[in-house]
Amino acid sequence: MTMKERANKLKTDIPAVYIALKKKETPTIAKVCAAITVAYALSPIDLIPDFIPVLGYVDDVVILPALVTLTIKLIPRDIFEQCRNESKGLWQDxxxxxxxxxxxxxxxxxxxxxxxxxxxxx
Incomplete structure (x- = not known):
């Protein structure tokens, strides 16, 4: 999978994680992880500031995808697929x-x- 494909997948997975956060079928541990993931994705504050050359983008390239992957693994597959389908319709034009x-x-x-x-x- 290329970086561009991963970035596009991440663009649909983060909203899907947010939708899974609101579903009552999602396990509690997955909701906690999803809340951390969404908060980190929306936060203007990074662990490593972006103005630091090279290292500043490590959190955007490594930490955020790792959080999303961990959260997806904690959410039951059928629930996450449902959330992923719902997230596809969030962006229009x-x-x-x-x-x-x-x-x-x-x-x-x-x-x-x-x-x-x-x-x-x-």
């Missing part, structure tokens, strides 16, 4: 079809902005 999936990230950034404003003015 390059735009998120179900935009409300972005709400937790927006809420996080609003909270960070609130804290910054609070520190500066008080």
């Amino acid at each position: 390059g735009k998120l079809k179900k935009w409300y999936y972005a709400l937790p990230l927006i809420a996080f950034w609003c909270f960070i902005l609130y804290l910054i404003v609070k520190v500066i003015w008080f």
